[in-house]
Amino acid sequence: MSWLTSFFSWLGEFFGTAANWSGPGGIPMRLLEHLEFSALALALAVVIAVPVGLLIGHTGRGEVIVVVSANLARALPTLGLLVMFVLLLGTASIWPVIIPLVLLSVPPILVNTYEGIRGVDPELRDAAYGMGLRGGQVLTRALVPVALPLILLGCRLSAIQVVATTTVAAYTGLGGLGRYVIDGFATKDYASVVGGSVLIVLFALVVQILFALAQRVAVSPGVSQRQRIR
Amino acid sequence: MSDGPPSIWEWIGRNWDTGRADSIRNLLTDHLTMSLVPIVLSLVLALPLGLACARWRWLYQPTSGLMNVIYALPSLPVFMLLISVTGLSQTTVIIPLTFYGMAVLIPAVVDGLRSVPDHVRQSAVAMGFTPLRRLLRVELPIAVPVVLAGLRVVAVSSISLVSVGALIGQGGLGGLFTRAYQNPFMPPVIVGIVLIVALALVADALIVLAQRLLTPWVRARKGMAS
Amino acid sequence: MRRSWHGGRGPATSERSRVITFDAVTKRYPDGTVAVDSLSLEAPTGEITVLVGPSGCGKTTSLRMINRMIDASEGRILLDGKPVQGIDPPTLRRGIGYVIQQAGLFPHRKIVDNVATVPYLLGWDRKKARSRAMELLERVGLDPALAGRYPFQLSGGQQQRVGVARALAADPPVLLMDEPFSAVDPIVRTSLQEELLRLQSELRKTIVFVTHDIDEAIKLGDRVAVLRVGGRLAQVADPRTLLTEPADDFVREFLGHDRGIRRLQFVPTDGLRLRTDLTVEEGAERGAAEPWLLVVDGDGRPLGWASGARPGELERYGTFVHGRDSMRAALDAALLSPSGCAVAVDEGGRVVGVATRESLDQALAEAADV
Ligand SMILES: Nc1ncnc2c1ncn2[C@@H]1O[C@H](COP(=O)(O)OP(=O)(O)OP(=O)(O)O)[C@@H](O)[C@H]1O
Ligand SMILES: [Mg+2]
Numbered sequence: 089m090s091w092l093t094s095f096f097s098w099l100g101e102f103f104g105t106a107a108n109w110s111g112p113g114g115i116p117m118r119l120l121e122h123l124e125f126s127a128l129a130l131a132l133a134v135v136i137a138v139p140v141g142l143l144i145g146h147t148g149r150g151e152v153i154v155v156v157s158a159n160l161a162r163a164l165p166t167l168g169l170l171v172m173f174v175l176l177l178g179t180a181s182i183w184p185v186i187i188p189l190v191l192l193s194v195p196p197i198l199v200n201t202y203e204g205i206r207g208v209d210p211e212l213r214d215a216a217y218g219m220g221l222r223g224g225q226v227l228t229r230a231l232v233p234v235a236l237p238l239i240l241l242g243c244r245l246s247a248i249q250v251v252a253t254t255t256v257a258a259y260t261g262l263g264g265l266g267r268y269v270i271d272g273f274a275t276k277d278y279a280s281v282v283g284g285s286v287l288i289v290l291f292a293l294v295v296q297i298l299f300a301l302a303q304r305v306a307v308s309p310g311v312s313q314r315q316r317i318r
Numbered sequence: 319m320s321d322g323p324p325s326i327w328e329w330i331g332r333n334w335d336t337g338r339a340d341s342i343r344n345l346l347t348d349h350l351t352m353s354l355v356p357i358v359l360s361l362v363l364a365l366p367l368g369l370a371c372a373r374w375r376w377l378y379q380p381t382s383g384l385m386n387v388i389y390a391l392p393s394l395p396v397f398m399l400l401i402s403v404t405g406l407s408q409t410t411v412i413i414p415l416t417f418y419g420m421a422v423l424i425p426a427v428v429d430g431l432r433s434v435p436d437h438v439r440q441s442a443v444a445m446g447f448t449p450l451r452r453l454l455r456v457e458l459p460i461a462v463p464v465v466l467a468g469l470r471v472v473a474v475s476s477i478s479l480v481s482v483g484a485l486i487g488q489g490g491l492g493g494l495f496t497r498a499y500q501n502p503f504m505p506p507v508i509v510g511i512v513l514i515v516a517l518a519l520v521a522d523a524l525i526v527l528a529q530r531l532l533t534p535w536v537r538a539r540k541g542m543a544s
Numbered sequence: 545m546r547r548s549w550h551g552g553r554g555p556a557t558s559e560r561s562r563v564i565t566f567d568a569v570t571k572r573y574p575d576g577t578v579a580v581d582s583l584s585l586e587a588p589t590g591e592i593t594v595l596v597g598p599s600g601c602g603k604t605t606s607l608r609m610i611n612r613m614i615d616a617s618e619g620r621i622l623l624d625g626k627p628v629q630g631i632d633p634p635t636l637r638r639g640i641g642y643v644i645q646q647a648g649l650f651p652h653r654k655i656v657d658n659v660a661t662v663p664y665l666l667g668w669d670r671k672k673a674r675s676r677a678m679e680l681l682e683r684v685g686l687d688p689a690l691a692g693r694y695p696f697q698l699s700g701g702q703q704q705r706v707g708v709a710r711a712l713a714a715d716p717p718v719l720l721m722d723e724p725f726s727a728v729d730p731i732v733r734t735s736l737q738e739e740l741l742r743l744q745s746e747l748r749k750t751i752v753f754v755t756h757d758i759d760e761a762i763k764l765g766d767r768v769a770v771l772r773v774g775g776r777l778a779q780v781a782d783p784r785t786l787l788t789e790p791a792d793d794f795v796r797e798f799l800g801h802d803r804g805i806r807r808l809q810f811v812p813t814d815g816l817r818l819r820t821d822l823t824v825e826e827g828a829e830r831g832a833a834e835p836w837l838l839v840v841d842g843d844g845r846p847l848g849w850a851s852g853a854r855p856g857e858l859e860r861y862g863t864f865v866h867g868r869d870s871m872r873a874a875l876d877a878a879l880l881s882p883s884g885c886a887v888a889v890d891e892g893g894r895v896v897g898v899a900t901r902e903s904l905d906q907a908l909a910e911a912a913d914v
Contacts, residue, residue, distance in 0.1 A: 091402040162474045163518035165481040168511040171495045175504055215648025218613060218720075219662050219710070220637035233652035252392030256482055260499065269398050273486065282402070285395030296390045308652035310694030 095282060102268075102283025113267070115287070122264035122291060125182070125257070126250045129189035133246055137194045138239065141201025145235075146227050154202045161195035166253050174260045185262045189253050193246040200242025204235025236307050244299040251292045265291060329505040340493055346513065348408070349490025353477045353517070355412050360419025360472060365465075367420070368427025369453070382425055389421035393482050401486060411483040418479070419472040426468025430461030463536055466529045473521040478514055562624040562717045562750050563589045564610060569619035571605050571775070579605040580775035582619065587767075590748040594765035596755055598798070602775030603754040607720050610752060611640045623718070638662055641711030641719040641749075645727050647703040649695040655681070655706055656691040662714040673713075680709040685739050701732035708740070712747070719751045726755065737763055758799060762787070762806065770795050784810035804912075808872035811911045813864060816874060816904070818888050818897025824850070836883040844894040849883040863887040866896050871907060878904055 102108060109115055144150045169188040177184035208231050216230040232239070258266025268284025271277070303312075335343045371378040396414045404410045434457050442456045481492025489496070494510035497503075529536070564587040571580040579602040587593035595603045608614040609621055612633040620627045628636055649658050656677045657664075663673035681688055684705040695703055704724060711719055725733045737760065744751065755761055761768045762783040769780040772794050779791035787807040790796040796803070823838045826847060839847045839858060848858025862877030866888035877886035878899065886899040899907075 095399075095402055159474065159522075160515075162471065163478055163515045165478045165492065165495070165511060165514045167481050167484060167489070167492055167495045168507055168514065171499045172504070172507045172511065175498065175502055175507065209646075209648075211644060211646045211648040212650065214613070215642070215644055216650075218611060218637060218642035218644070218648075220634045220639075220665060222634045225665075230650055233650075236652075248390045248392075252394070255392050255394045256485070259485055259496075266394070269395060270485070273398065278402070281398050285398045288392055288395040289399075292390050292392055293387065296387070308694070310650075310654070310696060311652045313694065313696050 094278075098279040098282040099286065101279035105279075108283075118263065118265050118267060119287070119291070122251075122254055122266070122288075125186065125189070125254045125262060125264055126247070126295075129186055129193055129250050129254070130243070130247055132186075132190045133193035133197055133250070134243060136190070137197035137242070137246075138201050141198045141239075141242075142205060142227060142232070144198075145202040145205025146223075146231065148206075151202075154199055157195045158199045161192055164192070166192060166256055167259070170253075170257055170260050179261050182262060185257045185260055189250060189257065192253055193250045196245035196249060197239070197242040200238045200245070201235070204238030204242075205231050207238070208234050233308055234311055237303065237312060240299065240303050240306065244296070244303075247295050247299060248292065251288070251295055255288050326505045326508060330509060333506075340497070342491075342494070342509065342513075345491050345493050348488075349477075349480055349492075349514070349517070352408050352411050352480045352483065352488070352490050353415070353473075353521075356415035356419050356476050357469070357473050357521075359412075359416045360423055361469060363416070364420045364423035364427055368424045368431070371424065371428050372431040378428060382428075385421040385424055388417050393418075393479055394485060397483060397486050406487055408488055410486065411480060411488050415476050415479060419476060422472050423465070423468050426465050427461065430464030431457055433464055434460045459533065462533050463529060466525055466532075470522050470525050473525060474518040477518045477521060481510070481514060563587065563622075564593075564718065564750060564752065565620075565622040565625075566606070567620045567622060569606070569609060569616045569621055571602070571609060571614065572617045578775060580609070580616075583771075583775065583777055585769055585777060585780060587750060587752050589750050591766035592744060592751040592753055592764050594753045594755060594761040594768045595771060596758055596761040596765075596768055596798075597771035597778075598773055599756060601771040601773045603756070603771060604722055605775065606771070607722055607752055607754050610718075610720055611637045611642060613637075638665060638714065639716050639718070641714075641716045643704075643707045643711045643719070643721040643724040645723045647695075647707035647724075649703055649706055649710070651695050653694075654691065655693055655695065655698070658695065658706060659709045659713050661710060662716075666714055676713060677709070680712055681706070683712075683743065684709045699732075701728045701736065704728060704732075704736060705739070708736075708743075712743075712749075717750060719749045721751065721753045723755055724753075725760070726757070733760075740764065759806075762809075770798060805872065805875075808875060808908075808911060809870040811871035811907070812867070813869055813871055813874050813888070813899075813907075814867045815910075816866070816871070816888070816899050816907050818866070818899055818903070820897045822885070822898045822900075823895055836885065838883075838885075838887060838895065838898055840895050846887050846889070846895050849881060849885075851882075859883065861887050863889045863893075865889060865891060871911060874899055875904060875908075 107114075111117065141154070144154055166188070169192070170185060173184045173188050177187075205227075212230055212234065213226065216226045221229060254262065254264050255266035255269065258264055258270045265284055265288045268280045269288070272280030272284060330342065333342050335341050338344070367381065371381050391414075393414055397410055400410045400413060404413065438456065438460065439452070442452045447456065481489045481495060483489035484492030484496045487493075491510045491513050494506035498506040498510075566583045566585040569580060569583045570578065572578050581602075583602075583606060585593075595606055597603055605614055609616050610623070610628065612628055612631075615629070620629065622628070623631075623636075649655075650661070653661075656674055659677035659680055660668075660673040663676055664670075668676070678688055678691060681691055686702060686705050686709070690698060690702065695706070698706065704727075707724065711721075725736045728736065741764065753761075753764055755764075765783055767780060768783055768786050770778040770786070772778045778798075779786065779795045781789070784807075786795070787799065787803055787810065790799055790803070799806070822834060822836070823840050826839055826841055835852050837850050838861065839850050841847055846861050846863065849861055850858060859882050860880060861883070862880030864873040864877045864886055868891070874886045874888075878884055878901070881887075884901050886904065887895055888897045888899055890896050
């Protein structure tokens with residue numbers, strides 16, 4: 089169990105070093121950066137994917153886009169995409185890295201939003217039109233509330249993806265918690281690697297918990313009782 | 319490189335089989351090993367665990383909770399943490415990928431078994447099937463499409479995820495990406511992406527084929543409906 | 545709204561009620577299926593018009609063309625003389641209640657908000673819409689305590705009642721109902737049907753009701769339109785005429801083999817000859833001439849049949865309300881009792897006489913002559 093003792097001594101070293109808690113390379117700063125990049129990419133992905141998913145689900149047109157993007161996003165290697173964009177666009181700004189982050193987090197939201205809208209009981213859709221709701225009202229008042237568990241699931245899967253990809257993106261020079269891992273590995277500073285890894289894992293778990301809470305708050309009890317959420 | 323940058327084809331030809339560990343051929347072999355092992359292993363492990371969860375319902379909630387947590391763990395830090403246990407070896411990549419696979423497949427197995435209509439199960443009982451026979455002859459075959467749908471996800475994402483291992487020196491074709499980044503050069507990136515996507519498509523197609531062979535009735539039914 | 549020449553012809557609330565007219569309406573789906581073929585039909589103001597027919601005969605299609613959920617390919621549908629094709633669908637629909645099989649309630653909204661959906665759409669203020677919703681819940685026979693629940697917490701029958709309440713919320717003059725009661729068990733269905741008839745006697749809406757159940761059609765309809773597959777009208781008539789004079793073999797077949805028995809529910813019992821010499825008060829001396837005597841209590845209510853063969857025992861009896869119930873009820877009452885006689889009672893349940901087999905026979909023979 090020698091690895092366990094070294095694990096804890098690395099942890100102690102990383103979190104115990106005062107210098108690690110301040111300045112541009114300090115934990116609070118890196119944490120904020122990680123949050124910033126992840127949130128930025130996720131927000132852009134939501135802004136793109138939710139409306140498109142709603143539109144395709146509601147109109148039933150363009151379903152091919154959903155299928156193709158879902159498969160492609162899973163098959164495309166994150167690291168390859170990141171390196172490609174950086175080689176193409178340089179590293180003058182964060183955009184060469186943010187763009188692939190967004191590209192990879194669009195499909196989960198798109199697919200689940202689409203599935204959510206498609207999966208709404210046709211009777212409900214029918215009743216909504218029958219009562220005189222207009223197309224947009226049917227969407228916002230009947231379909232979205234019922235599809236919300238799946239839409240949020242898509243956002244959660246995307247968030248998982250984004251947090252992980254932001255970590256990998258440190259390799260191409262992006263800030264954030266991934267820096268500790270990448271730089272530590274390069275310089276054989278294992279305290280940094282282990283400490284950074286633990287931070288990222290905790291970060292990912294907190295994001296998960298936040299999404300679970302959001303789900304509780306946002307989804308009507310009338311819906312969540314009925315639908316089993318994966 | 320004095321006579322201008324080589325074309326992609328030239329570059330492939332020159333690097334295909336250099337005899338060194340980082341020849342494209344060797345990377346491809348490594349990539350296949352590191353992705354196939356987790357795909358197979360996660361299926362083999364998920365089947366009994368999924369069956370257990372379907373059989374003892376109380377087991378499902380905690381198991382799926384745990385799988386959700388595992389699924390949320392970013393791969394790179396997990397690789398890094400494992401290094402201190404398994405070293406800089408392929409195992410370090412294979413273990414987390416196996417768990418990710420299980421996180422997808424266990425729910426798929428449970429969903430698949432739950433998709434067996436109750437009347438089908440009841441009539442199997444009524445006809446005198448023993449529980450084991452019922453499982454093998456009735457319930458598993460009906461669950462196959464759902465499980466294989468999950469396996470497609472696992473196969474494609476494992477194949478692409480292996481490349482992250484390149485950051486600890488064990489990424490199969492992902493090694494092309496780190497090489498291209500250190501020595502800024504596009505062809506290896508393109509070759510890596512294309513090969514990985516191609517592998518994923520082939521694996522996906524093989525599973526679809528397997529599904530057709532295993533569950534001929536699914537296609538027959540669709541044919542009738544249209 | 546422009547008043548048409550139909551206005552004022554109907555009963556008291558005709559101002560708000562509407563007649564619906566199908567004028568040679570055809571619906572051809574894009575795949576070539578002709579679901580409704582040149583249908584001309586009128587659903588009069590304040591009445592229940594039932595569309596009935598075998599599966600796939602175009603009932604739903606016809607119904608949904610009224611509120612433009614489906615647009616007609618040819619012909620016109622007039623609402624109070626005005627073609628619906630000229631009205632903006634959402635506006636049109638807000639004035640037409642719509643009830644469907646699974647109720648189609650919004651799962652994410654509480655019952656009270658479900659009922660208030662159309663009032664909200666029409667811009668009523670929240671308080672008014674909700675109090676209207678509460679009033680309607682009571683009206684359709686639901687416990688107001690259910691108002692705060694979500695649809696999944698209600699039984700199928702309760703959900704269906706909510707569906708009816710929701711359709712009535714903005715007090716639309718027209719109600720379209722597509723097999724609203726077919727997904728609930730027979731007992732609940734019967735009570736929902738009775739509730740609808742009771743509501744209708746108060747509200748006098750113009751209702752178009754779709755069903756594939758001929759019994760339901762006859763029970764609910766003021767007029768019944770029988771459609772045949774291919775969307776052609778086979779016959780439209782009041783239930784009684786339908787049973788006595790089916791237009792052709794298709795309608796006869798569709799009405800079923802017990803058409804004769806069912807027809808009896810339109811034959812009144814006031815003409816039925818009753819004997820008053822077969823009743824005897826409890827404890828009184830029993831005449832020996834008749835094999836069966838009806839024992840009644842001091843108030844004249846029936847207690848049971850006494851048989852000459854088994855003195856001291858009272859046998860089962862069946863009653864019908866003389867003059868109000870139909871011959872079908874009288875016959876039913878007779879079949880319930882070993883005596884073979886039906887007990888005629890007044891509205892208060894007091895015996896007014898006994899219909900013997902002979903008198904029933906005679907009435908049946910007369911009915912068959914019709
Ligand atoms: N969207 C559509 N496209 C093509 N054909 C359709 C469509 N909707 C209905 N039909 C066809 O039109 C015919 C009438 O359908 P409709 O739903 O009106 O029947 P229905 O009388 O309500 O039947 P049921 O009692 O089964 O509900 C059927 O043959 C049906 O298959
Ligand atoms: Mg129908």
